[in-house]
Amino acid sequence: MEKIYRIIANTNLDFKDKRHLLCLEAENSLPYVEISQQAQTYLKEGTICDLFEGNAPYRPRYILPDFLLFMKQGSEYLNISPPKNLFEAINALLIIYRFVPSITSYPVYLGQIEELLEPFLSTVSPKEAENLLRFFLINIDRTLPDAFVHMNIGPADTKVSRLILSLEKELKHSIPNLSLKYSPETPDDLALQAIDTALVTGKPYFVNHQELVNDLGKDYAIASCYNTLLIGGGSHTLVRLNLKKVAEKSNDYSDFINHKLPEATSLLVEIINARAKFIVEKAKFFETSFLAKEGLINLSKFTSMAGFFGLYEAVKQLTDLNMGKDGEAEKYALDITSHARDLMDSYTGLYCEGYCNKIGFHAQSGIDTDIGVTAGVRIKYGEEPLLYEQVNLEGKLHPYFNAGISDIYTFDPTAKENPAGLLKIIKTAMKKGIRIFALTTTDSEFVRVTGYLVKKTDIEKYHRGELLREDTVKLGADSIRNNETLKRRVFGKS
Amino acid sequence: MQGCNLSCIYCHNPETQKECCLCGICLETCPAKALLITDNKIIYLKDLCQFCDKCLQVCPYFSSPKYFRITAWELSNYILKYNEFLNGITFSGGECTLQTPFIIEVSKQVKNNSPLTIFLDTNGYVHQSGWELICNHVDGLMVDLKAFNSKTHHYITGVDNSLILENIKYASRQGLLYEVRTVILKGINDSQEEINNISNFIKELNNYTLFKLIPFRPYGVKHPLKDTVYPDKNHFEKLFQMAKTVLGEGVKKPLDISL
Ligand code: SF4
Ligand code: SF4
Numbered sequence: 001m002e003k004i005y006r007i008i009a010n011t012n013l014d015f016k017d018k019r020h021l022l023c024l025e026a027e028n029s030l031p032y033v034e035i036s037q038q039a040q041t042y043l044k045e046g047t048i049c050d051l052f053e054g055n056a057p058y059r060p061r062y063i064l065p066d067f068l069l070f071m072k073q074g075s076e077y078l079n080i081s082p083p084k085n086l087f088e089a090i091n092a093l094l095i096i097y098r099f100v101p102s103i104t105s106y107p108v109y110l111g112q113i114e115e116l117l118e119p120f121l122s123t124v125s126p127k128e129a130e131n132l133l134r135f136f137l138i139n140i141d142r143t144l145p146d147a148f149v150h151m152n153i154g155p156a157d158t159k160v161s162r163l164i165l166s167l168e169k170e171l172k173h174s175i176p177n178l179s180l181k182y183s184p185e186t187p188d189d190l191a192l193q194a195i196d197t198a199l200v201t202g203k204p205y206f207v208n209h210q211e212l213v214n215d216l217g218k219d220y221a222i223a224s225c226y227n228t229l230l231i232g233g234g235s236h237t238l239v240r241l242n243l244k245k246v247a248e249k250s251n252d253y254s255d256f257i258n259h260k261l262p263e264a265t266s267l268l269v270e271i272i273n274a275r276a277k278f279i280v281e282k283a284k285f286f287e288t289s290f291l292a293k294e295g296l297i298n299l300s301k302f303t304s305m306a307g308f309f310g311l312y313e314a315v316k317q318l319t320d321l322n323m324g325k326d327g328e329a330e331k332y333a334l335d336i337t338s339h340a341r342d343l344m345d346s347y348t349g350l351y352c353e354g355y356c357n358k359i360g361f362h363a364q365s366g367i368d369t370d371i372g373v374t375a376g377v378r379i380k381y382g383e384e385p386l387l388y389e390q391v392n393l394e395g396k397l398h399p400y401f402n403a404g405i406s407d408i409y410t411f412d413p414t415a416k417e418n419p420a421g422l423l424k425i426i427k428t429a430m431k432k433g434i435r436i437f438a439l440t441t442t443d444s445e446f447v448r449v450t451g452y453l454v455k456k457t458d459i460e461k462y463h464r465g466e467l468l469r470e471d472t473v474k475l476g477a478d479s480i481r482n483n484e485t486l487k488r489r490v491f492g493k494s
Numbered sequence: 495m496q497g498c499n500l501s502c503i504y505c506h507n508p509e510t511q512k513e514c515c516l517c518g519i520c521l522e523t524c525p526a527k528a529l530l531i532t533d534n535k536i537i538y539l540k541d542l543c544q545f546c547d548k549c550l551q552v553c554p555y556f557s558s559p560k561y562f563r564i565t566a567w568e569l570s571n572y573i574l575k576y577n578e579f580l581n582g583i584t585f586s587g588g589e590c591t592l593q594t595p596f597i598i599e600v601s602k603q604v605k606n607n608s609p610l611t612i613f614l615d616t617n618g619y620v621h622q623s624g625w626e627l628i629c630n631h632v633d634g635l636m637v638d639l640k641a642f643n644s645k646t647h648h649y650i651t652g653v654d655n656s657l658i659l660e661n662i663k664y665a666s667r668q669g670l671l672y673e674v675r676t677v678i679l680k681g682i683n684d685s686q687e688e689i690n691n692i693s694n695f696i697k698e699l700n701n702y703t704l705f706k707l708i709p710f711r712p713y714g715v716k717h718p719l720k721d722t723v724y725p726d727k728n729h730f731e732k733l734f735q736m737a738k739t740v741l742g743e744g745v746k747k748p749l750d751i752s753l
Contacts (some may be wrong), residue, residue, distance in 0.1 A: 388576050417748075421581060428578045 020105060027054040033278045039267045047245040048268055050275070051103075051238060051367065057275050058283035059101040061305075062223050065296040066232040067111035070096060077290035085123035089116065090136045097144060100291070106146035108224035110176055112231070113151050114160035121159055133163050134171070141173040148224040154181035155209045157190045165204070169197040172445065174458075179222040182430065183209035188423065195419045195426075195439070202440040205406065208398075208430045215402045225365060226436050227404040233301025233354040235403070236276040240307030240364040241268050243314035243336070244373045253318045253332070257339055265306075265343040272304045272359055273350040280351050303355035305403045306344055307364025311336060312374040312383075323393065324379035330393050337377060341400045360403025378407055387425070395432030406436035413443040495587040496561040500617055500651045502640060503717045504679055504710055510588040511556035520549035520559050529559050538562070556716070566599035573600070574607055582611030582633065591620045594628055601631045613672065617651075618658040618665075625661045634672035635665050641676075641683045642691040650682065659695075666699040673704040673746075678733065680710065680725045689733045693740035706746045707734055 007013065007021045032040070032055045042048040053061060071089065074081040078096060083089040093116065100107035121129055140149065153161040161180075168178060180186075180194045186209075194204050205222070212220050212228055219231045229235055246264045250256035279285050286292045286299045311333055312323050321329035341361050349359035363376030374380045377397045384390050387409070398405050415422055422439065429437050498511045505511065514536050521529045528542035529549060536559045549559050573583055583604070585597055591614065601612045611633040618637040620628065629635075639658065641647040647655035665671040674696055678684050689707070696705050709730050712720040730747075737745045 388579050391579075424581050425579050431578070 030056040033274045035274050039270050042267050057279050060234050060236045061103040062108050063234040064109040086120040089120045106144045110151040114158040118158050118160045141175045150177040150223050152179050152221050155183040155186045157187050165193050165197045178204040179207050180204040181209040182206045206437040208435045226406040230301045230354045235305045238305040239272050242310050244310035247314035247317040269347045276304045276351045301354040303352040303360045305360040305362045307362045309364045310373040311377040312380045324385040337400050362403040363401050363405035391429045398435040408438040413441050495590040497592050498589040502651050506714050508556045508716045509550040509558035514557040523548045523552045570600045570603035577608045584613040586615035598631045618661045629668050635670050636673040638675050671703045675706045677708045678725050693737045
């Protein structure tokens, strides 16, 4: 009760923050979903972390509705008929976005946007189309103030993608997060426009379309921060394993590989499956959601996600080698990653039909409270080697991760003079197996924290104690302080 | 590349002009004890360096303790490691053409093993036969033209510009003149006539060469010029627009003009 009062009386939170925390408190007044004593210990000591999802989950963490189907059939629940022009299409989307649950209560996926809007483009004049899309983006930024809200474009060249890119450059919003599915069929001048926008706003990310289609089929999308999931599906939960802590428990490398890692992954699976089971069987989400009833999501396309992080520290702890510096470290990094993937694949993921009954393998890119542990399988900030060495190593690691992985490459502002050079680097990175490439410059107004964007000016406001619309600013500001985000190696600087 | 054959009053990298004569002055100034002289060589310990650049500021001989020797073979191997990430490489300096045989060697090795292009950033003050040799081995040139008026040129660089103008024309005929660059100095080469002359000169050469106008900045400059105010934004913009009326889209300026 005391805790609830403290939330209600806290002047650093506004109404929506309080509502969100109060919901979490209500949920957490129930016992944790049923798991073994050992699993509880792992959770308590932080070796496994459920990202504060709550004790009794009642909706999937990430939901990617099939918006294309929504455009075709409308929605009975929302009382919306299939849109006939761009006005109606945008209105329909803005309405349904408010009804897509997630862990943050904001929709983490806004759709493959050109696929949804391009068919209606001819219903208005070009000038009107531009104005409507501007108003669409402004509305999203203001009403869904959460940087995990994610829009997809590409790989094909469309008027809508081009408009989105130029409007994003003009508006300079941190929301929505934006991904460009990039493939050899993406024309260079579209890619260059995307680079031009990214140099100002830190987005879009470049997504290796070919690799992901090979892994997931063509109906995949990027949601939240770098999660690759199926459209019409999503992920029940994301629970992550701190490899650094597992390494600290191990006597030596072979103890880690043969005993501690298998033990940790079995507990990880246990927790994940218990959570998914609760959502489906106890909370009966799929029986109550209009999204499921109207076919916009389907349990058969869902999975759960296991996140891995702290590989850098695990390698260091077990072998005293530094990833990115010592050539031999690569062997261990790959060995640990492939073992972890094999271990995960040896289990059945409950309600993970979308991923052939396996739990999605994800490189978790960190949260605000992480101190002294590196995101996913990245190289520690500030310790990155030269670009080509980093891409070579990470290009070998990325293919293991079917549910999302990325890295952020920070360039000197002089890179702006040479966008063609950046495109060459991105193309090569994709060839080397990099799945998601985020680029930014040191002088950008935005900082890309683990996987989302925060405006530098908003961080200053947060530190001054101002109340802000965007919930991710707080996460970002704390994360930057704790993870030494600003120490990232800058490329193009001697 | 270390070493230059001109000594322009506005030089932005004066520490690249001459070779180190081992006077030892910078050793005293270095707060990190990152510099030492042994066996008649200056040694720079990068791991200790705090990048304060004090050594560059105090060197009275327009040199630096930080440059190092590298063989053509080592350099081309280093470049080739990056091959897939690059479209090409650019030599600059100092004045890179002072080491033409080295450049040619690297250029041959790089071109034999990759599709990379080779560009040079040069002052164009090279004897005709040397210039022709260079032109046979590179894919493009960025040439400084410090002034069109020969007296002004002499004032800025200490030499006459006729050789440079000839070399520019030659490079243009070879299809190699990617860009001509001029740094704008207040009260020295910033007249409308001067910029007009350069623009027209380029226009008559060909239809592909870019003209880049760069406002003077005092960073790194050792000459008393560093204390002068730099050209004001409006005047620079006026010159830029004027060049544009002659050359159209073929005129460029640095992206981050903060005067
Ligand atoms: S920049 Fe020069 S003076 Fe400064 S620490 Fe490095 S070597 Fe020493
Ligand atoms: S770099 Fe300059 S100051 Fe230092 S020893 Fe050489 S000549 Fe002297």
